[in-house]
Amino acid sequence: MTAAKVLRYELQDLRRSRWLLGYVLLLLGLTDALLRFGGGGQRAVLSLMNVVLVFVPLVSIVFGTMYLYGARDFIELLLAQPVGRGSLFAGLYGGLAAPLAVGFLLGVGLPFLWGGQGDGSLAGPLIMLLAAGVLLTLAFTALAFLASLLFEDRVKGLGAAILAWLAATVLYDAVIVLVGMSFSDYPLELPMIGLTLLNPVDLGRVLLLLQFDTAALMGYTGAVFERFFGTVLGVGVATGALALWCVGPLVLARGRFRGKDF
């Protein structure tokens, strides 16, 4: 299995990466601090949610893009071996996404374990937080592949990656507010749901907000989502859409990788 061999070497490489270690330590520190001083479990999870939604996509796409540009020459050497492009791509993606996802799980999960949030009321939100973080990691790693394959120039590729992240976090919220204000006289539920589906970060937010009773207070799209779908269906739709955000860019990147001239 070529993919497994490539994956194993990449894990070996990334396991020793200082950047990845820094990412895990930062998440550990942040989560632990929020749990200790953030005032109660649920509020800590809510604060943590905002960190996860902004920080995890940023690290995944920027670290991923930089790693791939750095590995470019070695990928060429691998392509010159008797190895199929499809399996090489699978190994490279797995080898990059897996350490990022595991790093996230450790960084956010461990403080909850040793912090002893034992009353069980937080289990649901925590599991959703971890799931959303992993899905966002997978999606933005796939976007990192896409960026590094679309642009030969690493500065342009990194720029595109950061722009994608900005669009999903900051610019998107601005558009939502703008749309909400401009068309406040019209029924906006369906367009808003449509807009939500277009943004993986917002999907992650909706998923998490649906775990709390306060969903309606926590943002426009979350409230609309709950009213339209109800909690259970809402979670299903949002998870499905987020999964599509992982698969879509990945399929595009794979096609690009297979047809590309290196």
Next chain:
Amino acid sequence: MTGPALVAAPAALALPRMVVTAAGLTKRFGRLEVLRGVDFAVRTGRVTAILGPNGAGKSTVIKTLLGLVRPDGGSIALHGAEIGDDPAYRARIGYMPQQARFPENLTGREVVHLLRDLRDDTVPEDDDLFEAFGLVRELDKPVRTLSGGTRQKLNAAVAFMFRPSLLILDEPTAGLDPIASGVLKARILRARAEGASVLLSSHVLSELEELVDDVIFLLEGRVEFQGSLRRLKETTGETRLERAIARLMQRGTR
């Protein structure tokens, strides 16, 4: 001697002994026409140099042969079989890229292990170059701590490791000190003596002269000259490769 040898002999006579044949290769990158109908053949058991100024299409030809670049038109064949999507043919190729950049947190030994892992064949490996370059001591250090020259030695050693029947060396002596360069040249000649074919590209013409049997000279995406080194010198009336190439370039631009 029985059957097989007798049967094989006429076939070998009938087929020209070519390891690589390319016919009508074309490739454009955007508006840039890099290859404009390239035909060439690389003879088995010889050292062939692809020469040409920057942008002439040397790397593109090499990358096409490796399957890194897909040509827009034309065909290229290794050992008589056209190169397609099946990657298996690359098991017979040893490739030394122009500059080696290995994953920085891995050790040389881990890189070697990976490349070995990716091939299923059981050919006993050739570790000669690791010893000749004095690489053995360096293999357990992370690649990022190795000097550029050491990395280039590793790069070369890896290309020869699997006893390939075709060696593709892109600017092989760039970045090597004179001693290492001498070791590599000796190794290239030994590979040829053992029946391997070598295709190399280089700018450093004088350094190559002693190695090269055949020359393919590319200019602006076309083959301007192809043949033995002796014939190149005869047709240009020059005794040194460097001067002969200069003469070809003058002729091409006129």
